[in-house]
Amino acid sequence: xxxxxxxxxxxxxxxxxxxxxxxxxxxxxxxxxxxxxxxxxxxxxxxxxxxxxxxxxxxxxxxxxxxxxxxxxxxxxxxxxxxxxxxxxxxxxxxxxxxxxxxxxxxxxxxxxxxxxxxxxxxxxxxxxxxxxxxxxxxxxxxxxxxxxxxxxxxxxxxxxxxxxxxxxxxxxxxxxxxxxxxxxxxxxxxxxxxxxxxxxxxxxxxxxxxxxxxxxxxxxxxxxxxxxxxxxxxxxxxxxxxxxxxxxxxxxxxxxxxxxxxxxxxxx
Numbered sequence: 001x002x003x004x005x006x007x008x009x010x011x012x013x014x015x016x017x018x019x020x021x022x023x024x025x026x027x028x029x030x031x032x033x034x035x036x037x038x039x040x041x042x043x044x045x046x047x048x049x050x051x052x053x054x055x056x057x058x059x060x061x062x063x064x065x066x067x068x069x070x071x072x073x074x075x076x077x078x079x080x081x082x083x084x085x086x087x088x089x090x091x092x093x094x095x096x097x098x099x100x101x102x103x104x105x106x107x108x109x110x111x112x113x114x115x116x117x118x119x120x121x122x123x124x125x126x127x128x129x130x131x132x133x134x135x136x137x138x139x140x141x142x143x144x145x146x147x148x149x150x151x152x153x154x155x156x157x158x159x160x161x162x163x164x165x166x167x168x169x170x171x172x173x174x175x176x177x178x179x180x181x182x183x184x185x186x187x188x189x190x191x192x193x194x195x196x197x198x199x200x201x202x203x204x205x206x207x208x209x210x211x212x213x214x215x216x217x218x219x220x221x222x223x224x225x226x227x228x229x230x231x232x233x234x235x236x237x238x239x240x241x242x243x244x245x246x247x248x249x250x251x252x253x254x255x256x257x258x259x260x261x262x263x264x265x266x267x268x269x
Contacts, residue, residue: 025192032220033175033190039222040177041188042158044215046121047073047084047130047144053091066116067091072178072214073120073144074227076252080128080157081259082120083248084214086135086142087230087237120146121186128155134255139243140229143255160216162252165245166223168195168206174225178212193217205231205241217242 025033049069073084120128129147146155168174171194178189193210211217211228218224226242 029173029175029192029220033192036175036218036220036222037177037188037190040158040160040216040218041179042123043075043160044177044179044188045073045075045082045123046179046182046186047071047082047089047214048117048119048121048127049089049115050117051091051115070182072212074214074216075157075159076162076248077159077256078156079256079259080120080130080146080155081133081159081252081256082130082144083227083252083255084142084144085229086137086140087232088213089142090135118144120144121182123158123186125186133258134251136251139247139251140232141243141248141251143252143258145255145259160224162224162245162249164223165249166219166221166225168198168225168242168244170195170198172219174208174217174219176208176211176215176217176228178215199241203247205243208242211240211242213240 047070049067051067051069053065053067069089071084071088073082075082115132118130118132120130122128130144131147132142133145134143135141174193174195175190176193179186180189189212191210193208195206195208197207199205199207206217206226208217208228213228213230216224216227224245226244227248228240229243231238231241
C-alpha cells in the first residue's frame with residue numbers, strides 16, 4: 001500500500017516486490033489479524049473529494065482543473081470525526097511539496113481551490129456529506145466531520161479509540177487495517193508489520209515495514225499504535241511514518257470542538 005513519490009521508483013519497487021516471496025504469516029499472527037480486521041474494518045472509511053484547482057504559471061492563468069481524490073480515513077469518534085493525511089486531500093500541501101522538490105524555473109502555482117464535493121464513504125457503501133474541521137500541516141493531519149443532516153438526525157459511527165493506545169517497540173509485531181480502492185469494492189485489508197526504528201526528534205514517530213496511508217496500526221491485542229501519515233523535511237516528502245495515537249488525540253480534541261460549532265471555517269480551509 002506504500003506509495004513513494006517517484007513514479008519510476010514505484011514501478012521498480014513493484015517489480016522487485018513481485019520477484020521476492022513474502023514472509024509467511026504465523027498461525028498466531030493470522031488469527032490476530034483476522035480478529036483485528038473483523039473488529040476495526042468499519043472504522044476505515046473512504047474520503048472522497050471533487051476539487052477544482054485554479055492554477056497559473058508565471059503571469060499566465062491556466063484553465064481550471066478538476067481533480068477527484070479518493071483516500072482512506074480513520075473514524076476516531078462515534079460522532080464521525082475522521083482523520084486522514086492532509087497532503088492527500090489538500091491541494092495546497094501537495095503543491096508546496098512539489099515546489100520544494102522542483103526549485104527554480106517557471107513553476108505552476110496554485111491560486112485557489114474550490115471543493116465542490118466532500119464526502120465519507122462508509123463500509124456499507126453509503127455516502128455521508130462531510131466538511132473539514134481542522135488542518136495541521138506540520139503533522140500532516142486533516143480532520144473531517146459529517147455535515148449536519150437536514151432532518152437533524154445523528155448517525156453513530158464505529159470508531160477507533162485513540163485513548164486505548166500502546167507504545168511501540170523496535171522489532172515488535174503490529175498490524176495495519178485498511179481498505180482497497182473503490183474499483184476493488186473497498187474490501188477490508190489487513191497485514192502484519194514490524195517497527196524498524198523510532199524517531200524521537202523533533203517529535204516521536206515510528207518507521208514500519210508496512211503501512212497504509214490514513215489508516216491505523218494496532219498491536220495484537222487491538223490497542224492502537226498510531227495512524228500512518230506523511231513526513232516532510234524542509235517542505236519535501238520523506239516517506240510514510242506512524243504518528244503516535246497520543247499526539248493525534250491531542251489534536252482531535254481541538255477538531256472535536258470545531259465539529260460541535262457548525263459553520264465555523266476550518267483553519268486553512
